[in-house]
Amino acid sequence: xxxxxxxxxxxxxxxxxxxxxxxxxxxxxxxxxxxxxxxxxxxxxxxxxxxxxxxxxxxxxxxxxxxxxxxxxxxxxxxxxxxxxxxxxxxxxxxxxxxxxxxxxxxxxxxxxxxxxxxxxxxxxxxxxxxxxxxxxxxxxxxxxxxxxxxxxxxxxxxxxxxxxxxxxxxxxxxxxxxxxxxxxxxxxxxxxxxxxxxxxxxxxxxxxxxxxxxxxxxxxxxxxxxxxxxxxxxxxxxxxxxxxxxxxxxxxxxxxxxxxxxxxxxxxxxxxxxxxxxxxxxxxxxxxxxxxxxxxxxxxxxxxxxxxx
Numbered sequence: 336x337x338x339x340x341x342x343x344x345x346x347x348x349x350x351x352x353x354x355x356x357x358x359x360x361x362x363x364x365x366x367x368x369x370x371x372x373x374x375x376x377x378x379x380x381x382x383x384x385x386x387x388x389x390x391x392x393x394x395x396x397x398x399x400x401x402x403x404x405x406x407x408x409x410x411x412x413x414x415x416x417x418x419x420x421x422x423x424x425x426x427x428x429x430x431x432x433x434x435x436x437x438x439x440x441x442x443x444x445x446x447x448x449x450x451x452x453x454x455x456x457x458x459x460x461x462x463x464x465x466x467x468x469x470x471x472x473x474x475x476x477x478x479x480x481x482x483x484x485x486x487x488x489x490x491x492x493x494x495x496x497x498x499x500x501x502x503x504x505x506x507x508x509x510x511x512x513x514x515x516x517x518x519x520x521x522x523x524x525x526x527x528x529x530x531x532x533x534x535x536x537x538x539x540x541x542x543x544x545x546x547x548x549x550x551x552x553x554x555x556x557x558x559x560x561x562x563x564x565x566x567x568x569x570x571x572x573x574x575x576x577x578x579x580x581x582x583x584x585x586x587x588x589x590x591x592x593x594x595x596x597x598x599x600x601x602x603x604x605x606x607x608x609x610x611x612x613x614x615x616x617x618x619x620x621x622x623x624x625x626x627x628x629x630x631x632x633x634x635x636x637x638x639x640x641x642x643x644x645x
Contacts, residue, residue: 339562339572343579350378352438353581355521357445360583364487364607365519366443367581370431372396377432382423385443386450386488388478389421389429390603392525394437398423399430400452408457409437413601414494414527416642417462417475420455422485427452440523442478444488444607455483464635465501470626471636472501480613487607489518489615495558495592495600496638497527502590504623505561508606508616509568509586516616518608520584522592524576526556527599556598562589588620599641 341355348354353369360366366385369392370378380387389398391409398405398421410418423429425446431439461482463474475492476482495501508518560582562572570587574580594600606615619627 339570339583339585340560340574340576341581341583343577346581350380353523353579355581355583357519360519360521360585362519362585363609364445365521365605366445367521367523367603367605368441368443369523369579370439370441372431372433372436372439374436375434376436377430380429380431380441382425382427382429382443384425384445386425386446386486387423387427387441387443388455388488388490389423389431390440390442390477390490391418391420392438392440394433394435394439396431396433396437396439399432400427403452405452405454413492413525414599414641417457417460417477417492419457420477422450422453422455422483424449424452440603442488442490442521442603442605444486444605446486446488446607448486450484450486459483462640464639466503467630467633467635469499469636470501470503470630471496471499471639473640480615485613487613489606489613491604493592493602493604494639494641495594496636497594497599498596499594499636500591501594501600502592504626505563505588505590505620506617507565507586507588507620508608508618510618511610514616515618516608516610516612516614518606518615520589521603521605522560522582522584523603523605524558524560524580524582525578525601526558527601528556529597557595558598558600559593559595560589561591561593562587564588
């Protein structure tokens with residue numbers, strides 16, 4: 336089994352600040368890259384056999400395919416608002432340009448169908464407030480099965496206020512059975528920094544010290560991610576994660592994702608699997624599933640939603 340926690344910069348190449356292919360992850364479908372562009376910068380990319388999104392994390396861009404250009408307004412940061420995005424079909428040669436520079440996620444899934452190049456408006460992104468009390472979090476369901484058409488790709492964003500837990504109760508989706516679907520999953524993280532310590536909009540890779548997480552850089556926010564196994568899974572991860580890190584989840588229970596006090600937590604979930612139906616069905620760990628019943632007597636964290644949305 337490959338390493339499941341990939342610190343920022345460890346999967347970078349000459350084009351991408353982060354580049355996770357299915358082969359790199361050791362599975363079949365799910366992938367994720369992060370593209371960082373300087374002001375006026377551009378990148379020509381080929382989607383190969385994977386449907387792909389261009390999702391602004393910070394900044395705006397234009398995306399051109401076969402003479403058609405989509406203008407993405409983007410956002411200041413992942414904590415500022417939801418964002419618009421572009422859907423790229425498989426086997427597509429695409430140009431991405433950014434006048435002012437920015438950071439752009441490219442979630443992808445190997446697929447069979449060729450769907451049209453198209454725009455996903457921010458106004459069409461369903462925002463869900465999930466959980467309650469210290470398990471309150473916000474889910475931006477921009478590419479879930481009920482929100483946006485794709486062949487295999489499922490993707491959403493989760494924002495967790497400082498001190499709260501999300502991806503909780505722990506759950507899994509690694510068996511094909513009633514109430515559960517098989518999905519490979521990638522978690523990509525960004526942590527909100529106190530303003531005194533710099534601007535989150537600066538590229539995550541350049542903000543990290545050359546030797547990784549230790550020494551030599553301004554203070555960096557952190558969070559924690561737990562993944563653990565069951566009788567058919569030997570996964571065992573307890574990772575301290577920071578901006579630009581990734582955790583791969585081929586199987587097993589995952590959760591909680593823990594936002595430490597003082598630092599809001601964002602993560603992008605990218606999922607795809609072999610099922611004939613594009614479905615996101617999960618099974619709670621029965622040891623902890625009772626926690627859901629306690630939410631009926633609690634209120635949603637008043638710090639939600641992020642960005643003052645509704």
